[in-house]
Structure formats: structure tokens, C-alpha cells
Amino acid sequence: MCKQEYLNFLRIREWQDIYTQLRTVAKQMGIHLNEEDAADDHVHLSLLAGLLSHIGMKDVKESKDSGATGRKDGGRNEYLGARNAKFALFPGSALFKKPPRFVMSAELVETSRLWARVNAKIEPEWVEPLAEHLLKRTYSEPHWEKDQAAVMAYEKVTLYGVPIVAQRKVNYGRIDPEISRELFIRNALVEGDWRTHHKFYADNRRLLTEVEELEHRARRRDIMVDDETLYDFYDQRIPEHVVSGAHFDSWWKHKRHDQPDFLDFEREMLIRESAEAVTKADYPDSWRQGQLKFRVTYQFEPGADADGVTVHVPLQVLNQVTDEGFDWQIPGLREEVVTELIRSLPKPIRRNYVPAPNFAKAFLERAVPLQEPLTVTMARELKRMVGVPFEAEDFDWSRVPEHLRVTFRIVDERRRKVAEDKDLEALKLRLRPKARQALSQAAAATAQRQGGESLERKGLTDWTIGSLTRVFETRRAGQPVKAYPALVDDGDTVSVRLFDTEAEQAEAMWKGTRRLILLSIPVNPAKFASEKLTNPQKLALSANPHGSVQALFDDCAMAAADRLIADFGGPVWDEESYRKLYDKVRAEIVDTTVRAVGQVQQVLAAWQACERRLKGVRSPALLPNLQDVRGQLDALVRPGFVTEAGLRRLPDLMRYLVAADRRLQQMPANVQRDTTRMAKVHEMRDEYAWLLEQLPQGRPVPQQVRDIRWMVEELRVSYFAHALGTAYPVSDKRIVKAIDAAVP
Incomplete structure (x- = not known):
């Protein structure tokens, strides 16, 4: 066989x-x-016990190098054996064509090279149990792992230099307890990288967070003690055998019953001695303005938009917030703000207030915060200290660092940011549509909760809303919401809407009431007035800035309605009062409109005479003067001028036009005098334009300010047609005084 x-x-x-x-x-x-044959792996495992020095691991590096040199087998069969020996699978081996990662060989024969003969594939995990007494173990990269709550390292196991395990993660506590304990204290307890439910741990982390937050608020990095101080605290108290979370839990389970506050931090130990004067009271969590309370946060990130103090203002109360008091900043930053404002003064004034920090500290010791604008208080108190006069306007806010100015962050009901800016009025103007929408949602939610009809309405042509409340109040997200409902003129109909301020409410309510009355009057007063005029009169009225006679008549009818509503005590806020007002206005509006048309006819005649005379003067030397008259005429007589001026002011309007006509007559003979007086008028006009810029954008102009516009017209009369007389004493000084009184 x-x-x-x-x-x-x-x-x-x-x-x-x-x-x-x-x-x-x-x-x-x-x-x-066994009755059955053993598996191949079991046979190989048995043989491996006697062939531990004949194992090999495929040499990947050698294979790459051999492939690069063009060797025939590409280095696929190169193996790293015991004691750094290198051998190759014998070509006659069954494993030659598909070499495994680990092999054992029955014999190693050296001829042209070291060959391995009679080979078998093995797994590296077979070796460790068999060669425990021959293995060498090394450890690297000890590190803390939060999930394991222990210090772990990577273990490398070799047999005669052959790597059996390359990188196995093992618990390092039993290998090097000293290093493991240090890493446990630093990472778990000092840095807080640990998931645990111990009360002392939560209390300590909370206290650390408070002190860290105080650093952000005070914009300092020297308030909290360093990590070494915290490490020493734990190192002195925790036993040597505690090297992991499990060890700590076992020890603390008994220790906390005897000394529950053994590991508790004290606030004093966390704050350096040099920063003991810094307190949380100087950096509050909230800001109060009247009944409103806003959350305050802090960010220490130079260059960021929200660097410094941020006040979070809910969108639904944006209409109630003013910038009053925010210029004083929080107490902790107030001294810096005052110092920077002193440094922003012009040099001739500033040199009397050096060093600025000393004067800032002295000012804050005697000033009462938040009673008036900061710069007004500073100007008064600093003048008392030194005696050098200057005004609040001499301070330059643009030279104050951005982080010392409050950032306003507008948030919705879920505290999500809507917008932010350091200019509160600019935010109000930009977010007005969203703020009104928020008020509308608040009103709708309140009506739904109370089971009533929504306060806001649309498409009204008669008073069907019962009584209209003057102030709508509710609470949303813990904040008092306040809005001001009013009728709104939509043209063909009237609606009820909520407004941010009483001034907007008053303006809208007047126009809405006027429109509702005109819609309800069966006879159109404008149409009736036009029927009473002759064709020559209509022809005379056709030359108007409105574009058509009917538009002019509608303007007169609206002005007549305004006159009657004012005479009869309007506008009104309930149905009964509205009916009484409506009856009185309806009875007289046609006659009042007819009289208004008669007055307007005279005004337009004077306007047309001015226009003709203006076109007749063609001297190039008078061009600036003529342009000034053209601007005056365009401002006085324009579409809607009757309602804008009001019927009571039509005689004054007539006088202004006659004065302009006389000015045009005298202008060619007195060019120099006309130019000089025109310059004074322009100066007052510019002052008035400056005043309008100081007012909140998008808000109604107060009546006190609108009256100054007519004072400028009276000044023109006193300069260019003194014989006509003025409605009241007027001069450039009186106008300046009125402007100063109207500055917000």
C-alpha cells in the first residue's frame, strides 16, 4: 500500500x-x-503548545518593500518569527499561494534562505493561554474614560518578539495605581468628566460654574483658583486605593455617613484673594424696568457682536421697553463706562479730569444711578468737582468700547433669538411688524381662553364692536403684555388693530373714526359740495395739486370731518358716544365742507398767483432764492394739504402764500437782504430737520413738534412781509427755544 x-x-x-x-x-x-475525528483547529491547538518558538506573523512592511523591488512573490510569504528571525513559507506548502496572517511551522530549514516547512494557520488568541509564562506585556497611553469611570491604557503582548496583541484596552488601575489615582482626581473630580449622582459632586460643579460665570461677567481670568488648588483639595482627602469611579463609590458609601460635607467646596476657597471684592450682586441675572423683568446674560468674547452684557427682551413686550437706564450699565461695569466717557471728552475739557479712573470713582460715590441719563448726571457732577463747564453732548458714546454698551436680544416665547442690536430704537423700528403680530397673537389667545371674540376686526363699515377698550392688558410667558387698540382707516372699510404706543393709537383712532363716519353718511359731502358750485368755480378749482377736482373735494370733506369731530369731543370709544358724535357730524358736515371749499378756493387763487409770479422771475442771480420759494410752495400746497393743515389754519396758509408773493415782488430790488434773511430761515429749517431726526423713527410726530414747522412759516412772514403781521410773536431765538424743549 x-x-x-x-x-x-x-x-x-x-x-x-x-x-x-x-x-x-x-x-x-x-x-x-472520541469516536469522531478531532477538528483541524483542535489538532493545531494541541501542536501549538510544543511549537511556540515556531510561530510567525506576516511582515506587512517587508511585503511592501519586496513588492517595490520587484521580487517574484512580492514578499507575500515573509514572516516575522521568534527573536526577530525572518522566514518564508516553503513553495511546496499548501499555504504558499494564500498565506495567512499567523502560522506555525513544524521545522525551519535554512538553505538559500530560512524556509518554514509543514505549516498550519493559527489564530493569535490561541497563543496567550498556552504561553502565559513566556509573554511580555507593555502598556501605553493611560487615559481617563468617562463611560468606564476608570483609567484605561493600551496593552501590547509579545512572544519572543512576535506581537500577539497589538493594542488591547485594559484597566490601568491594577497596573499603576498611583498614576490611575492622579488621572481619576484630575479628570473626574477636577475637570468634571464623570457621570455620577453624588450630591457633593453636583454642588461643587454648580459652585464652580457660578465662579466661572462671575469671571465672564467681570471680564477677568484671575477670579477662580487654578486646577492645582482643586487637585490638592481632593488629594488630601481621598485615600490611596481609590483609583476609579467604582473604588470611589465603595469608599464614599461609608464615608458620607460620618462626614457628609467632607468633600464640599467653600465659595471662599474658589476665589483668589485679589478678587474677593468682585461679587455677584454687581453682575445681576435680571434687569427691571417698571413691571417688566428681563433676563441678563454675559459673554466674554472680544470681537463678538454680543460681547459684554446682553438683555433678553421678549418680543411681545418690545413696545413697552425704553432705553431709559440702560446707559448706566450694570453696577460691575459702571465705573468702566464712566471712565471711558470721561476719556471721550474733547481734549481741552478732558485734561481737567485726569486721571479719569479717579474722577469716575469719585463721581459714582456721589451720584444717584438711574434717576436721569448718565451723561446729564456726569456733566452736572463733574462740573461741581472741578468747575470747568461743559455739556452732556460733549461726551462721545462712539468712543466707548462696544462691550461696555448693552446688547438687546429680542426673543420669542420659546427664548429663541429673533434679532439683536445695541440700538433699541433701531430694533423697535425693524421688528415693528413682528411685534404687532406678537401682540395680535396674544390678543387672539386671550380671547380664545376667555371664550370671546377677538379684539382685532376687519371690514367694518359701522360701529358694531360695542365698547373699545383703551388699553389691552394680559400676561404671556410670565410678562405683562400691554397694547393700545384703535380704529384704522383702510380706505373702503375700517378695522381694529393693536398699536405699540398711545401716540400711534391716538393718530390711528382719529383717522379711523373719521373714515367710519364718512362711510356711514348717506350723502357724500364732497359730491354735494361739488354740485353747489358753478362751472367757472369748478374750473378755477381744477388747477390744484390733487390731480382732480373730486380729489380736492374729498380732501375738504375730510378736513371738515376733522373740524367737527374736534368740536364735538371726538373721537369716542363706545357705541352710544359714537352714535351721538355721528349724528352731530352728519348734521353739519355738508355745510362745513361747502365753506371749506370756499376757503380753499381763495387759497388756491393765491397759490396760482404765486406760481405765475414765480415763473415770471428769470434772473440767474436769484436762482437760489427762487428755489427756496419753490420748495416753500410745494410744502404748503400739495395733495392732502387741506386735511394736513386743517380748516383752522387755512387763513394762516393764505397769509403765508400772500407773504411769498410779496417776497417775489421785492426780491429783484433787494437781493442781498432777501438772501441774508433766507439764510436765517434755512438755519431754523435745518434745526427743525435735526429735531425730526432725534424722534423715534416710524412714530407719530408730536403736536408740539409739528407746531414748530408753522413757526418757521411765521418767521418767513416776519422777514419777507412784515406788514401782514404774524399770528404770535416769533423769532429765531423763540424757535430754538421751542426746539430745545421738544428734544426727547
Whole structure:
């Protein structure tokens, strides 16, 4: 059989002898043999116990180098063996074409190179249990892991230099307790990288957060003690055997019953001695303005838009917030603000207030905060200290660093940012549509909660809303919401809307009431007035800035309605009062409109005479003067001028036009005098324009300010047609005084 199968007879006899010996030994030891053949892996595992020095790991680096040099086998069969020996699989091996990662060899024969013969594939995990006494272990990269609550490291296991395990994560506490304890204290307790429910831990982290927040608020990095101080605190109290979260839990379970505050921080130990004067009271969490309370946050990030103090203003109360008091800043930053304002003064004044920090501190000791604008208080108190006179306007806010000015962040009911800016009035103007929408939603939610009809309405042509409240109040997200409902003129109909301020409410209510009355009057007063005029009169009225006679009549009717509503005590806020007002206005509006048309006819005649005379003067030397008259005429007589001026002011309007006509007559003969007086008028006009710029944009202009516009017209009469007389004493000084009184 051996001859026919080409087998070596002596090798077969050797195998038979070994097999017989093994069966005999097994029988003596009481081991029962399997009925079935053993798996290949089990056989290899048994052989591995005697061939530990004949294992090899595929040399990946050598394979790449061999491939680069063009070797025939590409270095695929290169293996790293015991004691840095390198061998290759014998070409006759069954594993030669598909070399595994780890192999063991029955024999290593060196001819042209070191060859491994009679090979088998093995797994590296088989080696460790068999060669425990021969293995070498090294550890690297000890680090804290929060999920394990322990210090872990990477273990490398080698057998005769062959890596069996390259990078296995193991608990480092049993390997190096000293390093593990240090890492546990630093990472888990000092840095807070630990998930635990211990009360002392939560209290300590909360206290640390408060002190860190105080650093942000005070814009300092030297308030809280360093990590070494915290480490020393724990190091002195925690036993040597505590190297992980599990060890700590076991120790603390008994220790906390005896000394529950053993590991508690004290606030004093966390703050450096040099920063003990810094207190949380100087950096409050909220800001109060009347009944409103706003959340305050702090950000220490130079260059960021919100660097410094940020006040969070809910969108639904934006209409109630004013910038009053915010210029004083929070107490902790107030001294810096005052110092920077002193430094912003012009040099001739500033040199009397050096060093600025000393004067800032002295000012704050005697000033009462938040009673008036900061610059007004500073100007008064600093003058008392030194005696050098200057005004509040001499301070330059643009030279104060951005982080010392409050940032206003507008948020919705879920505290999500809507917009932010350091200019509160600019935010109000930009967010007015959203603020009104928020008020509308608040009103709708209140009506739904109370089971009533919504306060806001549309499409009204008669008073069907019962009584209209003057102030709408409710609460949303813990804040008092306030709005001012009013009728709104929509043209063909009237609606009820909510407004931010009483001034807007008053303006809208007047126009809305006027429109509602005109819609309800069965006879159109403008149409009735036009029917009473002759064709020559209509022709005379056709030359008007409105574009048509009917538009002019509508303007007169609206002005007549305004006159009657004012005479009869309007506008009104309930249905009964509205009916009474409506009856009185309806009875007289037609006659009042007819009289208004008669007055307007005279005004337009004077306007047309001015226009003709203006076109007749063509001297190039008078061009600036003529342009001034043109601007005056365009401002006095324009579409809607009757309602804008009001019927009571039509005689004055007539006088202004006659004065302009006389000025045009005298202008060619007195060019120099006309130019000089025109310059004074322009100066007052510019002052008035400056006043309008100081008013909140998008808000109604107060009557007190609108009257100044007519004072400028009276000044023109006194300069260019003094014989006509003025309605009241007027001069440029009186106008300046009125402007100063009207500055907000």
C-alpha cells in the first residue's frame, strides 16, 4: 500500500508507534477517546503548545518593500518569527499561494534562505493561554474614560518578539495605581468628566460654574483658583486605593455617613484673594424696568457682536421697553463706562479730569444711578468737582468700547433669538411688524381662553364692536403684555388693530373714526359740495395739486370731518358716544365742507398767483432764492394739504402764500437782504430737520413738534412781509427755544 500510494514506509511506522503510545498513555490516565475525528483547529491547538518558538506573523512592511523591488512573490510569504528571525513559507506548502496572517511551522530549514516547512494557520488568541509564562506585556497611553469611570491604557503582548496583541484596552488601575489615582482626581473630580449622582459632586460643579460665570461677567481670568488648588483639595482627602469611579463609590458609601460635607467646596476657597471684592450682586441675572423683568446674560468674547452684557427682551413686550437706564450699565461695569466717557471728552475739557479712573470713582460715590441719563448726571457732577463747564453732548458714546454698551436680544416665547442690536430704537423700528403680530397673537389667545371674540376686526363699515377698550392688558410667558387698540382707516372699510404706543393709537383712532363716519353718511359731502358750485368755480378749482377736482373735494370733506369731530369731543370709544358724535357730524358736515371749499378756493387763487409770479422771475442771480420759494410752495400746497393743515389754519396758509408773493415782488430790488434773511430761515429749517431726526423713527410726530414747522412759516412772514403781521410773536431765538424743549 505504501509503495502504491507513494508513502514512506518508515514514516508510517513512526506514526503507528506514536499513535500506539498515545493511546496507551491516554488509557492509563483515564482519558476516553472520541469516536469522531478531532477538528483541524483542535489538532493545531494541541501542536501549538510544543511549537511556540515556531510561530510567525506576516511582515506587512517587508511585503511592501519586496513588492517595490520587484521580487517574484512580492514578499507575500515573509514572516516575522521568534527573536526577530525572518522566514518564508516553503513553495511546496499548501499555504504558499494564500498565506495567512499567523502560522506555525513544524521545522525551519535554512538553505538559500530560512524556509518554514509543514505549516498550519493559527489564530493569535490561541497563543496567550498556552504561553502565559513566556509573554511580555507593555502598556501605553493611560487615559481617563468617562463611560468606564476608570483609567484605561493600551496593552501590547509579545512572544519572543512576535506581537500577539497589538493594542488591547485594559484597566490601568491594577497596573499603576498611583498614576490611575492622579488621572481619576484630575479628570473626574477636577475637570468634571464623570457621570455620577453624588450630591457633593453636583454642588461643587454648580459652585464652580457660578465662579466661572462671575469671571465672564467681570471680564477677568484671575477670579477662580487654578486646577492645582482643586487637585490638592481632593488629594488630601481621598485615600490611596481609590483609583476609579467604582473604588470611589465603595469608599464614599461609608464615608458620607460620618462626614457628609467632607468633600464640599467653600465659595471662599474658589476665589483668589485679589478678587474677593468682585461679587455677584454687581453682575445681576435680571434687569427691571417698571413691571417688566428681563433676563441678563454675559459673554466674554472680544470681537463678538454680543460681547459684554446682553438683555433678553421678549418680543411681545418690545413696545413697552425704553432705553431709559440702560446707559448706566450694570453696577460691575459702571465705573468702566464712566471712565471711558470721561476719556471721550474733547481734549481741552478732558485734561481737567485726569486721571479719569479717579474722577469716575469719585463721581459714582456721589451720584444717584438711574434717576436721569448718565451723561446729564456726569456733566452736572463733574462740573461741581472741578468747575470747568461743559455739556452732556460733549461726551462721545462712539468712543466707548462696544462691550461696555448693552446688547438687546429680542426673543420669542420659546427664548429663541429673533434679532439683536445695541440700538433699541433701531430694533423697535425693524421688528415693528413682528411685534404687532406678537401682540395680535396674544390678543387672539386671550380671547380664545376667555371664550370671546377677538379684539382685532376687519371690514367694518359701522360701529358694531360695542365698547373699545383703551388699553389691552394680559400676561404671556410670565410678562405683562400691554397694547393700545384703535380704529384704522383702510380706505373702503375700517378695522381694529393693536398699536405699540398711545401716540400711534391716538393718530390711528382719529383717522379711523373719521373714515367710519364718512362711510356711514348717506350723502357724500364732497359730491354735494361739488354740485353747489358753478362751472367757472369748478374750473378755477381744477388747477390744484390733487390731480382732480373730486380729489380736492374729498380732501375738504375730510378736513371738515376733522373740524367737527374736534368740536364735538371726538373721537369716542363706545357705541352710544359714537352714535351721538355721528349724528352731530352728519348734521353739519355738508355745510362745513361747502365753506371749506370756499376757503380753499381763495387759497388756491393765491397759490396760482404765486406760481405765475414765480415763473415770471428769470434772473440767474436769484436762482437760489427762487428755489427756496419753490420748495416753500410745494410744502404748503400739495395733495392732502387741506386735511394736513386743517380748516383752522387755512387763513394762516393764505397769509403765508400772500407773504411769498410779496417776497417775489421785492426780491429783484433787494437781493442781498432777501438772501441774508433766507439764510436765517434755512438755519431754523435745518434745526427743525435735526429735531425730526432725534424722534423715534416710524412714530407719530408730536403736536408740539409739528407746531414748530408753522413757526418757521411765521418767521418767513416776519422777514419777507412784515406788514401782514404774524399770528404770535416769533423769532429765531423763540424757535430754538421751542426746539430745545421738544428734544426727547
